[in-house]
Amino acid sequence: MASQILDGGFSDVPVQSARAFRAALSAMARPGRVYDISGAMPPAPLSPAAGSLLLTLADPGTPVFLAGAHDTPELRAWLIFHTGVPIAPREEAAFAVGTWTELLPLEPYRKGTPEYPDRSATLIVEVATLAASGARLTGPGIETARMLSLPELEPFRRNAALFPRGLDFYFTAGARLAALPRTTKVEAA
Amino acid sequence: MTDKNQAMTDTHYNFAYLDEQTKRMIRRALLKGLAIPGYQVPFASREMPMPYGWGTGGVQVSAAVLTPEDRMKVIDQGADDTTNAVSIRKFFERTAGVDTTERTAEATVIQTRHRIPETELTEDQILVYQVPIPEPLRFLEPRETETRKMHALEEYGLMHVKLYEDIARHGNIATAYAYPVKVEGRYVMDPSPIPKFDNPKMEMAAIQLFGAGREQRIYAVPPYTRVVSLDFEDYPFEPSKADHACDLCGAQNSYLDEVIVDDAGGRMFVCSDTDFCTTRRDGGHVGRLGAPGTEDAA
Amino acid sequence: MYVAVKGGERAIDNAHAWLAEERRGSPDIAELTVPQIREQLALAVNRVMAEGSLFDPDLAALAIKQARGDLIEAIFLIRAYRTTLPRLGVSTPVDTGEMACDRRISATFKDVPGGQVLGPTFDYTHRLLDFKLAAEGETPTAPQAPAQGEPTPRVTDYLNRDGLIQPEPASDTTPPDLTREPMEFPANRALRLQSLTRGDEGFVLGMAYSTQRGYARNHPFVGELRIGTVPVEMDVPELGFAVGIGEITLTECESVNQFTGSKTEPPQFTRGYGLVFGQSERKAISMALVDRALRWKELGEDNVGAPAQDAEFVLSHADNIQASGFLEHIKLPHYVDFQSELELIRRIRAEAQAAQAQEAAE
Ligand SMILES: [Zn+2]
Numbered sequence: 011m012a013s014q015i016l017d018g019g020f021s022d023v024p025v026q027s028a029r030a031f032r033a034a035l036s037a038m039a040r041p042g043r044v045y046d047i048s049g050a051m052p053p054a055p056l057s058p059a060a061g062s063l064l065l066t067l068a069d070p071g072t073p074v075f076l077a078g079a080h081d082t083p084e085l086r087a088w089l090i091f092h093t094g095v096p097i098a099p100r101e102e103a104a105f106a107v108g109t110w111t112e113l114l115p116l117e118p119y120r121k122g123t124p125e126y127p128d129r130s131a132t133l134i135v136e137v138a139t140l141a142a143s144g145a146r147l148t149g150p151g152i153e154t155a156r157m158l159s160l161p162e163l164e165p166f167r168r169n170a171a172l173f174p175r176g177l178d179f180y181f182t183a184g185a186r187l188a189a190l191p192r193t194t195k196v197e198a199a
Numbered sequence: 200m201t202d203k204n205q206a207m208t209d210t211h212y213n214f215a216y217l218d219e220q221t222k223r224m225i226r227r228a229l230l231k232g233l234a235i236p237g238y239q240v241p242f243a244s245r246e247m248p249m250p251y252g253w254g255t256g257g258v259q260v261s262a263a264v265l266t267p268e269d270r271m272k273v274i275d276q277g278a279d280d281t282t283n284a285v286s287i288r289k290f291f292e293r294t295a296g297v298d299t300t301e302r303t304a305e306a307t308v309i310q311t312r313h314r315i316p317e318t319e320l321t322e323d324q325i326l327v328y329q330v331p332i333p334e335p336l337r338f339l340e341p342r343e344t345e346t347r348k349m350h351a352l353e354e355y356g357l358m359h360v361k362l363y364e365d366i367a368r369h370g371n372i373a374t375a376y377a378y379p380v381k382v383e384g385r386y387v388m389d390p391s392p393i394p395k396f397d398n399p400k401m402e403m404a405a406i407q408l409f410g411a412g413r414e415q416r417i418y419a420v421p422p423y424t425r426v427v428s429l430d431f432e433d434y435p436f437e438p439s440k441a442d443h444a445c446d447l448c449g450a451q452n453s454y455l456d457e458v459i460v461d462d463a464g465g466r467m468f469v470c471s472d473t474d475f476c477t478t479r480r481d482g483g484h485v486g487r488l489g490a491p492g493t494e495d496a497a
Numbered sequence: 498m499y500v501a502v503k504g505g506e507r508a509i510d511n512a513h514a515w516l517a518e519e520r521r522g523s524p525d526i527a528e529l530t531v532p533q534i535r536e537q538l539a540l541a542v543n544r545v546m547a548e549g550s551l552f553d554p555d556l557a558a559l560a561i562k563q564a565r566g567d568l569i570e571a572i573f574l575i576r577a578y579r580t581t582l583p584r585l586g587v588s589t590p591v592d593t594g595e596m597a598c599d600r601r602i603s604a605t606f607k608d609v610p611g612g613q614v615l616g617p618t619f620d621y622t623h624r625l626l627d628f629k630l631a632a633e634g635e636t637p638t639a640p641q642a643p644a645q646g647e648p649t650p651r652v653t654d655y656l657n658r659d660g661l662i663q664p665e666p667a668s669d670t671t672p673p674d675l676t677r678e679p680m681e682f683p684a685n686r687a688l689r690l691q692s693l694t695r696g697d698e699g700f701v702l703g704m705a706y707s708t709q710r711g712y713a714r715n716h717p718f719v720g721e722l723r724i725g726t727v728p729v730e731m732d733v734p735e736l737g738f739a740v741g742i743g744e745i746t747l748t749e750c751e752s753v754n755q756f757t758g759s760k761t762e763p764p765q766f767t768r769g770y771g772l773v774f775g776q777s778e779r780k781a782i783s784m785a786l787v788d789r790a791l792r793w794k795e796l797g798e799d800n801v802g803a804p805a806q807d808a809e810f811v812l813s814h815a816d817n818i819q820a821s822g823f824l825e826h827i828k829l830p831h832y833v834d835f836q837s838e839l840e841l842i843r844r845i846r847a848e849a850q851a852a853q854a855q856e857a858a859e
Contacts, residue, residue: 024214028266031226035264038233039406039421040322067230069223104227124351128231128240150236150383151421153404174385178234191234193383193421218581241679246576251822253829276833283829285505313833331823342809344682369845375837394837413819415679441840457836471833 014084018051019092020065030066037180037189042147042156044140048185053084059182060107060134065092067132068105073098077108080136100131107134110161116169119177127174130192134180137161140188149194157199158188166196215262215295221245225263225417229408232419237382238350239333239416247412254287256410257310257329260417261291264325264408265308270298272306277314277454277471284312303474313376315397317453317475320405322422328391330411333418335379335389355387358429366434378436381427382420390426396440396454401426443468447489448479520565534558543746543775544568548817549575550676550695552745552774569697569817576818580676589739591727593749593772594651597644598725600776603652605718605753611649616724617776652721653751653768662753662766663796682809689791689808693784694773696815702779704805704815705786713790713803717769720753724776748773750781754789757796767796787811 020026026049033047052061068074074095076085081097089095100106100118107113113133122130137159144159145166158181160166169176169192176192190196213219221243228242247255265271271291275284279301287310288299300306303318312329320326332338336346339357349355358379365373372378378395382388390398391409401407407420420426430436441455446467453475455468467488470476480489521528535542535558545557549572557575564570600616603609615621629635656662672687675695684692693701708715726746730739750771758764769789771781790805800806814820 023219025267027219027222028214029268031222032264032266035226035229035233035406038230039419067223067227069220071224072227125347126241127235127238128228130231132230150424151233153423174235174238176234178230193234193236212581216581218583221580241681243677243679246573246580246818248577250573250825251819252824252826253822255822276830280505281830282505282509285509289506289509312829313831331826342682343813344809370848371841371845373841373845375841376834392831392834394833396837413823439837439840439844441836454833455836456832457839471836 014053015087015091018053018061018088020049020062026062027066030062033187034063034066034180034189037187038151038178038191040151040156041149041190041194042142042152042158042188044142044186044188046185047182047187053082053088055079055082055136056085056088056107057136057182058185059187060136060180062185063134063180063182063187064089064095064105064107068093068095070094070096072104073102075100075103075106075108075131077106078112080108080112103131105132105134107136109136114165116165116177121172121177122175124175127176130175130177132178132180134182135161137181137183140181140183140186144199145196146199147190147194147196151191152194158190160190160196163196163198166190166194170195212294214267215265215291216248217245217259217262221259222263225259228417229260229263229419232408232417233406233421235386236420236424237380237386237388237418239411239418241415242417244412244415249286249290251413252331253283254310254312254329255412256414256417257312257327257412258287258290258410259412260327260408260410261308261310262295264327265291265295265297267296269295269307270300270305271295272300272303272309272474273311274309274314274316274472274474275312276456277316278473280473301474302478303472313392313394314454314471315393315400317450317470317472318478319400320403322404324405326403326405326407328393328407328409330389330391330409330414330416332377333389333409333411333414333416335377335387350386353385355381358387359431362429363431366431372430372434372436375439379429381429383425384427387429388418388420388426394440394454395428395436396438398426398428398436399438441468444486445470445476445479445489446486448476448484449486449489450476450479450484520563529562531555531558531562534561540776541566541568541571543777544698544780545571545575547774547777547780548572548695548697549579551575551579569821573818573821586731588729588731588742591729591745591747593723593727593747594649596649596723596725596727596747596749598649598723600724600778601649601721602723603719603721605652605720606655609652609655609721611647612645618778649723651751653753656720656753656766660763660765662768663757665768665770680812682812684808684812686788686792686795689812690770690772690784690788692812692815693771693787696784697817697820698777698780698783700815700817700820701783701787704790704811705783707803708786708790708805713793713801713806715767715769715786715789716755717752717786717789718754719782719785720751720768722748722750722778722782724748724778746775748775748777748781750778750785752782752785752789757798759797767792 030047030049033045037045047059047062050058050061050065075098086097119131141159142157147156147158173192179190181188228240232240247258273284273288275281291297292299303316308325310327334346339361340346362372376394377389377392378398380388380390404422409418428436444451447469453470456471457466457468459466535554541561542554542557546552560571560574601614675691726744728741728744731742732739752769754767756764756766769785771784773781787805791808793806
C-alpha cells in the first residue's frame with residue numbers, strides 16, 4: 011500500500027500539470043467538449059482524469075471532499091501525500107469528487123457570495139462515459155449548441171439560475187473530461 | 200562579456216518561472232474567471248522580475264497557461280518589436296523554453312498590450328491581455344469596497360451617467376480606448392486599454408484571459424461570449440479608426456498608427472499590427488508609400 | 498520609402514551593457530564590495546530588508562550594489578527574489594520583550610526599569626559635515642561597558658498594570674498573509690500592520706506627519722522605542738519543542754496616544770504599533786502613528802475624513818514597488834491609445850466647427 015501512495019503522481023510536475031491544466035482550461039472555456047487529460051495514476055476508484063485534475067489544482071489551501079466510495083484510506087493518503095490538501099466536509103470543500111449520487115445533495119456546497127461569486131466549490135463528477143448526447147448545452151463558450159451526457163438536468167438548471175453564484179462541474183471518465191460551468195443552459199435534447 | 204542574466208536559466212528557476220503553488224493559485228482563479236465571464240477574481244499576484252505596470256499580470260497568466268508545446272507571440276501596441284514586447288518574449292523563451300513567433304496565425308498563446316490582432320483568432324488560440332486598471336468603475340468610484348458592491352448589485356447607473364454626460368458635453372462618448380463592455384448581459388468589464396476599434400473583435404473563437412498584476416485581479420471571456428460595448432439607442436457605439444488606408448500595405452480596415460515623418464507636419468498612416476501589415480505586403484499588397492516585400496523586416 | 502523602427506532587441510542588450518558599465522563607474526576607483534555596503538551603509542541595507550520583506554543583510558547589500566544605490570530598485574530586486582523562495586515553515590512569534598536592546602528610550606517617563614539607553618543614534622549629533630570622513634584610514638572606537646543583563650520590561654506594561662492603557666490581548670489566530678493572499682478590504686489590523694511595515698518609508702512618514710499636523714491628530718508620545726536583536730525560533734514537530742534558527746534585528750515602537758472613554762468606561766490611553774526589520778526608527782515611529790490613525794473605527798472615534806484614517810487609501814498606495822512600477826509604466830509606448838484619442842478629438846472638433854459655421858451662416 012505504501013508504494014501505491016507514493017506512486018501515481020506526476021513524474022515531471024511543472025510540465026505534466028501545465029498540460030493537464032490546459033485541458034482543464036479548454037474544457038471550462040468550451041462547456042461540453044471532451045478533452046484528454048492524463049499524467050496521474052491514482053488508486054481506485056479515482057479516475058486518472060480526476061486524479062490529474064486534483065494534482066493540478068488542489069493544494070493545502072483547497073479543502074477536498076471525498077464523496078461516498080471515493081473516501082477510502084488509500085485515496086486520502088494518496089491525495090494528502092501528493093497535494094497536501096485537507097480532507098473536508100461538503101460545506102468547506104473547494105473541490106469535491108465522487109459519483110453523481112454520492113456527491114448529492116448540492117445544497118451544502120459553497121456557492122460564493124454576491125460580492126465574491128468565485129468563492130464556490132468545483133465538483134468533479136466521476137461518470138462511466140462521456141458522450142455527445144443527452145443534454146443540449148448553450149451559453150458562453152459554445153458557438154451554437156453542444157451535446158453532453160449529463161446525469162440529470164434539473165439540478166444544473168437550478169444551479170445556473172443562481173448566477174453569478176453557483177457551482178462549477180467537471181465530468182471525468184478514464185482519462186477524459188468535460189466541464190459544465192454555472193453559465194451553461196441545459197435542456198433535454 | 201558575461202551574461203548579466205546568467206542566473207535566469209531554466210536550471211535556476213521553475214518551468215515558466217513561477218513556482219507550482221503560485222501557478223495552481225492562478226490556475227484556479229482562471230477557471231473561476233471563465234465560469235463567471237467578466238467578473239474580476241482576486242488573486243495573490245506575485246512580484247515578478249519586471250515592474251508592476253509593465254505586464255506582470257499578463258506574464259503571470261501566460262506562465263500559468265503555457266505548455267512546452269506552445270508557440271508564443273507577444274505584442275505591444277500591435278507590434279512584435281516594441282521594446283517591452285521583446286523583453287517579455289525573451290523572458291518566456293528563457294524561462295519556459297517555448298518557441299516564439301511573430302505570426303498571429305502560427306501562435307497558440309498571444310500576450311498583448313493594448314491591441315487585438317487584426318487576423319481573426321481561432322479556437323486553437325488563447326489571447327492574454329495585460330491590464331493596468333481592471334475595474335471599469337474605478338475612475339467613477341475609487342473605492343474597491345464600493346465598486347465590488349456595485350458589481351454585486353449589478354448597479355451600473357453611474358457608468359451610464361458618465362457616458363451620457365460625455366454626450367451632453369461633447370456630442371460624443373468621450374472614451375476612445377478601454378471602452379467599457381458588458382459581458383453576457385451581466386458584468387461590466389474593462390477590455391484593457393485597447394482602442395474601441397478592437398471592441399467588436401472580443402466576440403471571438405479564442406479564449407480571452409486578462410491579468411492585472413498590481414491590482415491582483417484575473418478575469419476571462421470564454422469563446423463566443425456576448426461582449427457588448429455600452430451605448431445608447433440614439434448614440435450607438437462606433438468602432439472608429441483613422442479615416443485612411445495603410446500607407447505601406449494599403450489595408451482599408453486595419454487600425455492605424457499615425458507617424459510624423461518630417462518637420463513640416465507630414466504624416467503617414469501604417470498598420471499598428473506589424474504582422475498583419477508584413478503578411479499583406481508579402482502577399483503583394485502595396486500602399487501609397489510602400490514597396491512590395493519586406494525590406495524592413497528584422 | 499518609410500522604414501519602421503526596428504531592433505528593439507539590440508537596443509535592450511546595448512542599454513543593459515551600458516547600464517552595467519555605468520554601475521561600475523570609473524574603473525580607476527576600487528570596486529565597492531558587498532561586505533562594505535553591508536557594514537558601512539547599514540541603514541540603507543536595513544531599509545531594503547524592511548521594505549523588501551526579507552531579512553538578509555548580504556542579499557540586501559548585493560541588491561543595493563546592483564541597483565547603483567537606488568533603494569527602491571534594490572527593494573524590487575529583493576521582492577522579486579523573495580517571491581521565488583519556497584516556504585519551508587513558519588517561526589513562532591518573536592518576543593520583543595526578550596530583545597537584547599542596543600537602544601531603548603521612552604519619552605513618557607524620565608526613567609524606567611532597564612534604563613534609557615541612547616545607543617547609536619543620530620539624535621544629538623550636530624548635522625555638520627564631517628570632513629575627516631573624506632579622508633580614509635581611521636577606525637573609530639566607542640567606550641565599552643559590560644552588558645547590564647537586567648531585563649527591560651515594556652513601558653506600556655506599567656500603564657497596562659494600572660489599567661491606564663487599553664490592553665492588546667494576545668491571540669493565537671493565524672494572521673492573514675499579505676504576500677500569499679490578495680489584499681481585501683476592510684483589512685484587519687494584522688493585515689494593515691503587514692502592509693505598513695513593508696510600505697514605503699517616505700509615504701508612511703508623510704502619512705504620520707499629516708496626523709501630527711491635524712489630519713486626524715491622535716496626540717502621540719513615544720511610549721517606547723527599542724532596537725536590538727531577538728532570537729527566531731521554529732517549532733519542530735519531530736522534536737516537540739522550538740529550536741533557534743537565528744536572530745534578527747528589529748525596531749519596535751509603541752506609541753501612547755490620546756485616551757478614549759465613555760460614561761460607562763473610565764478613560765484609557767490607546768496605542769499605535771510599529772515593528773520594522775533592522776534599525777529603522779523613523780519608519781517604526783511613523784508606522785505606529787499611522788496604525789493608530791487607522792484604528793479610529795475600533796476605538797469608537799469619528800472619521801474626520803483625514804487621509805491617514807482611510808485604510809483603503811493608505812494601504813493601496815503604501816507599496817513603493819507597486820507605485821513606482823505603475824508610475825513609470827507611462828514611459829512605455831501608449832501610441833495606440835493616444836491615436837484613438839487623437840481621432841476622437843479631431844472628430845469632436847470638426848463637428849463643433851461645422852456647427853459654429855452653420856450658426857454663423859444662419
Ligand atoms: Zn499595413
